[in-house]
Amino acid sequence: xxxxxxxxxxxxxxxxxxxxxxxxxxxxxxxxxxxxxxxxxxxxxxxxxxxxxxxxxxxxxxxxxxxxxxxxxxxxxxxxxxxxxxxxxxxxxxxxxxxxxxxxxxxxxxxxxxxxxxxxxxxxxxxxxxxxxxxxxxxxxxxxxxxxxxxxxxxxxxxxxxxxxxxxxxxxxxxxxx
Amino acid sequence: xxxxxxxxxxxxxxxxxxxxxxxxxxxxxxxxxxxxxxxxxxxxxxxxxxxxxxxxxxxxxxxxxxxxxxxxxxxxxxxxxxxxxxxxxxxxxxxxxxxxxxxxxxxxxxxxxxxxxxxxxxxxxxxxxxxxxxxxxxxxxxxxxxxxxxxxxxxxxxxxxxxxxxxxxxxxxxxxxxxxxxxxxxxxxxxxxxxxxxxxxxxxxxxxxxxxxxxxxxxxxxxxxxxxxxxxxxxxxxxxxxxxxxxxxxxxxxxxxxxxxxxxxxxxxxxxxxxxxxxxxxxxxxxxxxxxxxxxxxxxxxxxxxxxxxxxxxxxxxxxxxxxxxxxxxxxxxxxxxxxxxxxxxxxxxxxxxxxxxxxxxxxxxxxxxxxxxxxxxxxxxxxxxxxxxxxxxxxxxxxxxxxxxxxxxxxxxxxxxxxxxxxxxxxxxxxxxxxxxxxxxxxxxxxxxxxxxxxxxxxxxxxxxxxxxxxxxxxxxxxxxxxxxxxxxxxxxxxxxxxxxxxxxxxxxxxxxxxxxxxxxxxxxxxxxxxxxxxxxxxxxxxxxxxxxxx
Numbered sequence: 001x002x003x004x005x006x007x008x009x010x011x012x013x014x015x016x017x018x019x020x021x022x023x024x025x026x027x028x029x030x031x032x033x034x035x036x037x038x039x040x041x042x043x044x045x046x047x048x049x050x051x052x053x054x055x056x057x058x059x060x061x062x063x064x065x066x067x068x069x070x071x072x073x074x075x076x077x078x079x080x081x082x083x084x085x086x087x088x089x090x091x092x093x094x095x096x097x098x099x100x101x102x103x104x105x106x107x108x109x110x111x112x113x114x115x116x117x118x119x120x121x122x123x124x125x126x127x128x129x130x131x132x133x134x135x136x137x138x139x140x141x142x143x144x145x146x147x148x149x150x151x152x153x154x155x156x157x158x159x160x161x162x163x164x165x166x167x168x169x170x171x172x173x174x175x176x177x178x
Numbered sequence: 179x180x181x182x183x184x185x186x187x188x189x190x191x192x193x194x195x196x197x198x199x200x201x202x203x204x205x206x207x208x209x210x211x212x213x214x215x216x217x218x219x220x221x222x223x224x225x226x227x228x229x230x231x232x233x234x235x236x237x238x239x240x241x242x243x244x245x246x247x248x249x250x251x252x253x254x255x256x257x258x259x260x261x262x263x264x265x266x267x268x269x270x271x272x273x274x275x276x277x278x279x280x281x282x283x284x285x286x287x288x289x290x291x292x293x294x295x296x297x298x299x300x301x302x303x304x305x306x307x308x309x310x311x312x313x314x315x316x317x318x319x320x321x322x323x324x325x326x327x328x329x330x331x332x333x334x335x336x337x338x339x340x341x342x343x344x345x346x347x348x349x350x351x352x353x354x355x356x357x358x359x360x361x362x363x364x365x366x367x368x369x370x371x372x373x374x375x376x377x378x379x380x381x382x383x384x385x386x387x388x389x390x391x392x393x394x395x396x397x398x399x400x401x402x403x404x405x406x407x408x409x410x411x412x413x414x415x416x417x418x419x420x421x422x423x424x425x426x427x428x429x430x431x432x433x434x435x436x437x438x439x440x441x442x443x444x445x446x447x448x449x450x451x452x453x454x455x456x457x458x459x460x461x462x463x464x465x466x467x468x469x470x471x472x473x474x475x476x477x478x479x480x481x482x483x484x485x486x487x488x489x490x491x492x493x494x495x496x497x498x499x500x501x502x503x504x505x506x507x508x509x510x511x512x513x514x515x516x517x518x519x520x521x522x523x524x525x526x527x528x529x530x531x532x533x534x535x536x537x538x539x540x541x542x543x544x545x546x547x548x549x550x551x552x553x554x555x556x557x558x559x560x561x562x563x564x565x566x567x568x569x570x571x572x573x574x575x576x577x578x579x580x581x582x583x584x585x586x587x588x589x590x591x592x593x594x595x596x597x598x599x600x601x602x603x604x605x606x607x608x609x610x611x612x613x614x615x616x617x618x619x620x621x622x623x624x625x626x627x628x629x630x631x632x633x634x635x636x637x638x639x640x641x642x643x644x645x646x647x648x649x650x651x652x653x654x655x656x657x658x659x660x661x662x663x664x665x666x667x668x669x670x671x672x673x674x675x676x677x678x679x680x681x682x683x684x685x686x687x688x689x690x691x692x693x694x695x696x697x698x699x700x701x702x703x704x705x706x707x708x709x710x711x712x713x714x715x716x717x718x719x720x721x722x723x724x725x726x727x728x729x730x
Contacts (some may be wrong), residue, residue: 027607031349038356038371045368054637055629057363059368064359067352074345085341085608092216092566094405103401104602107574108595114578115591122584128574138401149568154705157579168230168586169579 024079031072038065106137122172123162129152181307188534197240200233201539204244210698212252214556214569215260216400219489221392222249227385227513227571228580229666234399236535242513247299247547250489254291254482255558256368259284259414266675267449267485267504268696270457274470274477288555289417290427290475291482292548298435298483299544302490306497306537310526313498317523319459320658321645322631325523328445329624329661332501334666335445337613346609353600353609354617357382364622364627377589382597384512386581387618387691390594391611392505393577395601397570402602404566414559417552427479430460434483441484442491445503449488456480493540497533499523501620508615515619516584522623531563536621 002010042061049056087095110133131150140146160177162169171178212222226245230238257268258275272293278287337347360371360380420428437452460476461467470477495501500521502656504510514521519529526533581594604611635641644655
């Protein structure tokens with residue numbers, strides 16, 4: 001923050017670590033790529049401007065694509081001038097600790113497994129795996145208790161929502177048993 | 179008053195045994211989920227939306243009204259007992275509320291919050307009864323150019339007024355608009371940004387975006403920073419207010435309501451500014467100013483009422499214009515759309531019965547909340563002890579159940595994961611989530627109105643600021659549109675204007691700002707022994723003045 005004289009930043013904790021957060025340049029790259037994709041996609045659209053639709057389907061994507069590229073440039077300039085993100089804390093968030101990417105990757109892995117398995121095995125099994133895997137990834141060491149909760153939760157939600165309220169959850173291989 | 183007649187009909191719809199049961203379930207589940215640490219009202223509604231899918235729209239909305247108020251109340255319980263509030267709107271409540279709890283006065287703190295929420299919610303909902311139809315009858319007269327201008331104002335307001343960094347706000351907005359663009363263009367029938375994927379033709383469901391960004395993104399973010407040692411939780415007895423507490427609370431409730439409601443109605447008013455104003459006012463007016471900073475009951479009563487009145491106020495633009503002004507009302511709007519209800523100025527005319535049943539259930543939900551939550555407070559407090567691995571595993575579990583239930587397809591789970599990772603990245607880089615959600619919801623409608631305005635003017639850009647009068651055939655500039663565009667320009671140029679104003683009136687303005695910030699500094703940064711508090715909640719507190727942090 002190059003300009004911190006106003007009241008809004010008075011209570012910001014002293015910046016820890018490097019003043020420049022260069023990982024933000026990744027965001028710039030993401031915005032730039034997204035902007036280019038938008039423009040390329042817009043160029044494939046037919047030119048359908050008609051009397052009833054003088055603006056056509058292309059105008060907004062072209063505007064947004066250009067805006068993304070401009071924002072990417074703007075953020076790059078801001079980052080290089082020392083702009084750092086102001087992170088929000090929370091009940092369970094310890095911002096002092098290093099970012100724990102291993103846990104995040106494990107959670108994503110468990111979630112992907114759920115995506116692949118839900119239609120095959122059904123919600124009761126894939127949901128239980130999702131809960132159990134996530135709880136263990138998040139550091140639960142009560143192996144049996146977590147498993148019992150996982151199975152109970154997926155059974156309750158299946159009977160409560162799918163059968164009770166008619167929410168569409170798949171029965172999968174347990175079709176006919178549940 | 180014909181409104182009262184409609185309202186009575188609404189009560190008749192909402193007060194059937196089945197609908198009362200739905201409201202009761204909504205309040206209970208909403209509070210239970212809202213109390214869980216890290217889950218704010220918006221996320222509560224997003225997570226619980228699937229429960230309502232199988233109900234018919236009226237029953238679903240009645241349940242949502244219960245969830246809405248339950249989630250709000252649950253959030254304030256958490257902030258009083260844990261001190262680190264789930265959303266920025268309860269930051270101010272947490273200051274004195276947690277100090278009271280630490281001083282052994284958790285029970286009166288929770289009681290004044292609960293009764294204050296009830297008072298503010300009831301007054302706020304009564305005001306909805308009068309203002310929503312008024313605003314809707316005004317809104318019906320708006321044409322495409324005016325409507326376009328007002329929605330653009332909502333964009334600029336949520337992006338540039340709320341939040342710390344304008345640049346990051348606009349990044350979030352444009353990302354949201356981009357997500358909203360995906361799918362087949364309604365006018366020309368051409369697929370945009372679908373990359374040949376058939377399931378993307380219908381666009382990305384707003385519920386999937388909301389659950390992904392709010393729930394999954396938050397769970398992943400917390401997982402990356404999980405505090406390994408448990409936070410200290412204060413035991414709670416039965417909430418009660420002594421006579422003395424009543425005497426000290428009732429005026430702050432009313433004043434807080436007066437601050438909160440108007441800020442809820444205007445786009446981008448939010449709850450941060452009125453809760454803050456209420457806090458400062460109560461401190462000034464209190465007979466016990468020395469208690470502020472040590473746990474003053476006025477400092478809980480006022481801001482909590484302001485918070486709830488502001489939430490009620492957001493219902494006015496939501497029901498009369500289809501404009502969401504905070505994250506919670508954005509999710510409510512998404513819910514309306516998912517029930518096949520078209521929000522906008524005609525909502526009150528077309529779906530009159532439904533809207534009045536919703537308003538009636540806001541009253542009912544509010545009342546149930548009071549009756550239930552005073553006795554149940556110790557139970558809710560126990561929920562705060564839920565082990566964190568189960569809590570966040572549960573969020574992942576319910577988020578994926580909800581997303582799957584939208585279309586019964588695991589394609590939505592892939593989108594949910596993508597949105598969750600986006601939400602994680604946004605938290606890592608402090609890009610605000612509210613502009614994104616508003617962009618996703620309003621983006622397609624802005625484009626439609628813009629194209630409609632251009633169509634009416636046969637492609638003349640003048641069509642964006644006015645229209646041709648049917649009677650005379652003359653082009654008339656719309657005063658409303660022009661005024662709204664002027665406001666937009668002022669908001670956008672505010673950092674420059676602010677800088678100019680400070681230059682022109684250097685001494686006095688500077689001194690006033692300095693004084694205010696010093697006062698806040700004292701209140702917020704030190705506990706009763708004068709030691710600085712842990713800095714965890716500090717970054718969330720912002721002065722209302724937009725500060726020119728990003729230099730243009």
